[in-house]
Amino acid sequence: MKLIKAIIKPERLDSVKKGLEEIGIYGMTIYEVQGRGEQKGIALQYRGGTIQVDSIPKMEVNIIVKNSEKQKVIDAIIAAAVTGKIGDGRIFILPVEESVRIRTGEVIRDE
């Protein structure tokens, strides 16, 4: 299994959710985070000076998927989250060793 961590613009969350639903992915966990990208945030012009605003609110969506579903989930997120502008965010993929459903205690392993 993989953990897909997608850091996206908050206003794209709804469309990401919808995009994932369309490919049958429902389970996810969502975090409100502050992000700073490689551009160091956004520079505002102010009275001749410039103020750098880093720490921009983002949403992070975590999805655990089977290895086989990884690529289609990434594609769906990109399709739903992309605006083409700076700050669109990142997706990171981490390996997951196992997963347990608390309600039933059932253990899921994949690969």
Next chain:
Amino acid sequence: MKLIKAIIKPERLDSVKKGLEEIGIYGMTIYEVQGRGEQKGIALQYRGGTIQVDSIPKMEVNIIVKNSEKQKVIDAIIAAAVTGKIGDGRIFILPVEESVRIRTGEVIRDE
């Protein structure tokens, strides 16, 4: 080492903490998250229609443990968090390569 990510019902947090204390596990980091399970949340009947509430508040507990402690931590969490109802949550286990204690700089590796 392993990272144990447990997504639980907020009202079970206290009992999970207690359960872990009993087996001598104190260190943990806690996140307030929104979760959507495979049931797509909860369906409310409303005037004949149905409203689907996804994004239900959950708590995520992250615990880094030695490989040898992994299983007893998982068991303790399940025991403390289970209600048998939908939405009890999930536990995911990720590999961790090393850990550093900032105060002392000491590096801990395990396996």
Next chain:
Amino acid sequence: MKLIKAIIKPERLDSVKKGLEEIGIYGMTIYEVQGRGEQKGIALQYRGGTIQVDSIPKMEVNIIVKNSEKQKVIDAIIAAAVTGKIGDGRIFILPVEESVRIRTGEVIRDE
């Protein structure tokens, strides 16, 4: 790539950010978390009794770095976050398989 999860005191966040900037690291994602360390929090004396306050507010900084940058990032965080007192926090290092930039779709792999 590695995911560096650093759990620090909230009041050290600014200096950690600055420390990372100095070594050219800008990208990061920040979470407000509650933490409990191995000391089980802080014990307050109160009317003869003792009240144990666990769940102390912390900040978690997540940084994805190339393997080659891992060590200098850890060092920079420690240098900026250390106060020498209990509760300074931890750094955990997890393996990351790949990373995608949503804006461009470009996939980054490392090793």
Next chain:
Amino acid sequence: MVLDTGTTAWILTSTCLVMLMTPGVGLFYGGLVRRKNVINMIALAFLAYAIVSMQWVICGYSLAFGTDISGFIGGTEYLGLTGVGMDGEGIPDILFAAFQLVFAGLTLAILTSGVAERMKLASFVVFGLIWTTLVYDVLAHWAWGGGWAAQLGALDFAGGTVVHISSGFGALAIALVIGKRAGFKEINMAPHNIPMTLLGAGLLWFGWFGFNAGSALAADGIASSALMVTNTAAAAGALSWLLASSIHGKPSAVGMVSGAIAGLVAITPAAGFVDVWASLIIGIVAGLLCYRCLLWRLTKGLDESLDAWAIHGMGGLWGAIATGIFCSPLITGGNYSGLIYGNVNQFLINAGDAIVVVIYAFVVTYAIAKVINMVMGLRVCEDEEYLGLDIAAHGERV
């Protein structure tokens, strides 16, 4: 007596002040519930006020202040405020009706404590209309509309029985019918926003000056004295509860303002009758007593969730009795005197009245709640309670 502009100005102002207490109660309660129910809790206060506003102009005022029928209830001559005009004695009749309206609205809002985080909106509307009619209007008539209690000479300056005993014991009764919140005493139900509660308490303290000093129905020495004793009892209650809670654990901020409200409740029936020393005692006792009652209901596992019973019910009961004890001939121009001035009678009448009101309020509320529960159900379903009423009842979220 003709209209007096000064008196009219003060009662107009007092009406505004008491009106603000309803959002004040909403915020006070809203801060105490879990985050998922905060909107619903505040909305219940607004809803209570809105439906009672309708009920009052249509029939409530008449039932409370119409010509007495057998000492029990008022007649129907003022239905729709017919004949309630712009003239009056001291203040316009319609202002008196408005001033009384804001009390009625507030009372129902206080009662929502007993059903916090678990009541169906539609059932609340039905319950609220019936309760105001059968409980509030009746009690208002007894005390202020020429009913039996007034005839007997029971003293209730600003509503210790009518507002506080009724809502406090009413809250207890409906809490018993609706049942405990899921997970009560097992899971953490700590207040989610104490600053909101403190803001609510600030608005309540502020509005209470209109409540008590306005009940003088004049801008005079009695009103002024009522204001002073109101403030003194509030401060005394705040400090005594704070102290008591700090012996038990930590000096809680919620405890401090709960104590203030306990003091305010207890001084309510007494405000125009007692001197500042009596108010000090009334306030201190109220803080201690209501705090004990809160602890007691917790040990009993009663989920009268936000303590309207402990604070308003028991505080009101103590206040009604205390009025019979401390009522001072010096303050009342010799018209009334209480136990400490040798008048056992006043004490007995006030205590008797209070007990009858306790019983009436509890029993009738219980009966109304039972019937509505059978007919349409009081309680939201399990999933809705779990999700929280903000999303489940209103489709809204903080």
Next chain:
Amino acid sequence: MVLDTGTTAWILTSTCLVMLMTPGVGLFYGGLVRRKNVINMIALAFLAYAIVSMQWVICGYSLAFGTDISGFIGGTEYLGLTGVGMDGEGIPDILFAAFQLVFAGLTLAILTSGVAERMKLASFVVFGLIWTTLVYDVLAHWAWGGGWAAQLGALDFAGGTVVHISSGFGALAIALVIGKRAGFKEINMAPHNIPMTLLGAGLLWFGWFGFNAGSALAADGIASSALMVTNTAAAAGALSWLLASSIHGKPSAVGMVSGAIAGLVAITPAAGFVDVWASLIIGIVAGLLCYRCLLWRLTKGLDESLDAWAIHGMGGLWGAIATGIFCSPLITGGNYSGLIYGNVNQFLINAGDAIVVVIYAFVVTYAIAKVINMVMGLRVCEDEEYLGLDIAAHGERV
């Protein structure tokens, strides 16, 4: 007539009450925007109030209440409040000026709905000063300063045209000029803090008693009746909107208080002229009408963001017309009567006046906004809007 202390007390109080409505509007709006703009939204209300406070003492009062010039505007004799003294009829002249000031400040604050989350601070200051001078002061003169509407006998008790139509249609006009928020109707722009909105609504309801009952300029039967009908219309509006929204979806708490405000707006021009039954109808219709208008503007994709148009504009229009319909000779001592009492004239005058005000407010606001937009730009840049005005305009954050 000499000064009356009771009347003076009530108008002093009413001035305070109406002043509090400005932060009330700020909180009401602040809860409705996205978190990143909440400070800015509340700050705009304070800023509106501050600049209008300056404008009013310097020239606004004179333009509104100076000697009539051609029925259109007041003269300059009161510039800098010259000659506005501590004597007066019933109340000191300077108190009348202060009471009118708080209305003017509030009106501009209401209008910020139309530019929520996207206006430049400097442009707002310039716009606000010009708008208050060219729109508010003129309309105040028409209705209350002896202008043509007053001469014709149009009735506007407390500002249905002056305050609500002007700010509501003004908000619509400037919203059209400044354009939609980025992502409007695509991204989620749900209210971020509904309890804050409910608190704001509570303060508005409270303050509105000063607004309407204070407009009697006396502490008398009219003031009292105005207070009662104000409350009734508010409650009726709250319930009718709540019901309508619950048929559409869920009974929304924001909807309930929006309905209350719709009722309050609609009763504003009528408050001293109608009886309680009329206020009930006015309130119910206001709740339903304004709700429909809100839905309509959403389907039309108009980003008049916080619905000043739907609630204040359309509610004010309905209220102005309703005043011509329900104005009662019983309440007004036979001085005025409306359509249902057979007086078609009053109806036509009031409706005509309202329509002229709608057009004047909309057109002039549109023109001012256009010009300022050309000269200095109304709107923040894209990045600033994205980051939110809290950080971008104030360098502050929640």
Next chain:
Amino acid sequence: MVLDTGTTAWILTSTCLVMLMTPGVGLFYGGLVRRKNVINMIALAFLAYAIVSMQWVICGYSLAFGTDISGFIGGTEYLGLTGVGMDGEGIPDILFAAFQLVFAGLTLAILTSGVAERMKLASFVVFGLIWTTLVYDVLAHWAWGGGWAAQLGALDFAGGTVVHISSGFGALAIALVIGKRAGFKEINMAPHNIPMTLLGAGLLWFGWFGFNAGSALAADGIASSALMVTNTAAAAGALSWLLASSIHGKPSAVGMVSGAIAGLVAITPAAGFVDVWASLIIGIVAGLLCYRCLLWRLTKGLDESLDAWAIHGMGGLWGAIATGIFCSPLITGGNYSGLIYGNVNQFLINAGDAIVVVIYAFVVTYAIAKVINMVMGLRVCEDEEYLGLDIAAHGERV
């Protein structure tokens, strides 16, 4: 002179308004501290008010308003409010005592700025009781109770010296004794909830009308004029600070309301004595001056944490001096005139009085704080400060 219902109505109202300022200060301050101390900060305001309420009825009123002893303090004849009755001149004596009480409570609440986020609760209670007795009561006596300042003819309409200089310089003194917050100037201590601060500011502005216009002790032209100049100074201060802060960086919303409060503070001693133009100047200067003082204390590394010194202390000092400058014979019926009307005397007396008060307040507060610090410690321990006082002092959390 007998009781006047209109005047009584207005002073009853003003008492309510000023009472609300105490929670207003709590919210204003609560928004400015870090999240972990917000409950404590608001609770301190309530606690200040509660203990002063007790102190005032027991001895404070008598010390301030009892028969003068050597120009320094009042006698003991009113201990326990003995002889403070329901009759009086214009208003009941007991109402005067209540009106003065709310000022005393507020003053201690303002002073908590200097100990924000680090004071022990028990020490605060002890400090508060002693401070109110030795500083507040004494200063109130000097200015209003027939003390030397009153005898000399120093003018302080509503408490520039008594309330603002005392609390502002008191805050500075105790801040020096208690020491800086851990990490001051190293770690981010930005306000955690600016909307809460804005709400507090709104309540303060609202309540200040009661504070200043109520201090006329009549519902008359002076009260009305005081209200108008109060509002003007507030608006002017808001705008001048906003402008100044926007030249330095961004136009801060906290800055705008801080400026409003600076204006309100500065107009306080002058409110019944100056005309609207003077208030404009007083307000503008106050905004600029207090902003500079804030910057200065920051560069000096003084942790008078929430700027009671910069705003209340220095604003009050400027106001006291400005009263001596701008005091107008036209407003005061020829009774008083200031520097610009050629009366150097009034200027010197007011300035001298203000300086004496500055010294007295600073020195005595410093001494009290030192002694309490030695006896029981003012400051919480390091861990408690780190955890935050919400959890450490109250066991509560947002």
